[in-house]
Amino acid sequence: SQQGEEDPQALSIQEGENATMNCSYKTSINNLQWYRQNSGRGLVHLILIRSNEREKHSGRLRVTLDTSKKSSSLLITASRAADTASYFCATAYSGGYQKVTFGTGTKLQVIP
């Protein structure tokens, strides 16, 4: 399966702390995206990083990409209770037919 895998599967932190989630994938990619899913809701696109980029920021989000290790990390700084959600990485594979596949997700709980 080309599906990415997030690590850890679940993470519980106190409000104000930083949260780091990791994603590993298997083959060459064009880009990697992170999505958030609140309980019972659809996924919301957070940020995209291209294969030729190493780091990207958006507000309290910082994404890194290491293509040599086929891994990415999502850092949420100064977490808030509203950040409680599941976070998924999605990879668009390069070569031949492109298809975005989603990882298994990290369930983040931010305790007020």
Added chain:
Amino acid sequence: DAGVIQSPRHEVTEMGQEVTLRCKPISGHDYLFWYRQTMMRGLELLIYFNNNVPIDDSGMPEDRFSAKMPNASFSTLKIQPSEPRDSAVYFCASSPPGRLNTEAFFGQGTRLTVV
């Protein structure tokens, strides 16, 4: 814009019945995707359309599943006959022109329970 609209939000049906899920993509988007989410298999792409034409249906699990997009503002996913293992949350998503595989806008999903 109201975003991607799916209906119904919840569906409970008996095994063997036909189920039709509906989706209205964001106006102006020309890509439409159907995904299925389960605890066991995560989020799986079932089929996607571009300009109302099915491009890749390799994720459709079997012939019991079919999808149509008769116009740019409406798509259906039909399961006939339904089975308990089809129980899942089904998401529709759309993307704007030129944005395939870069950003998808998801609907709220339809939670299907087949008993």
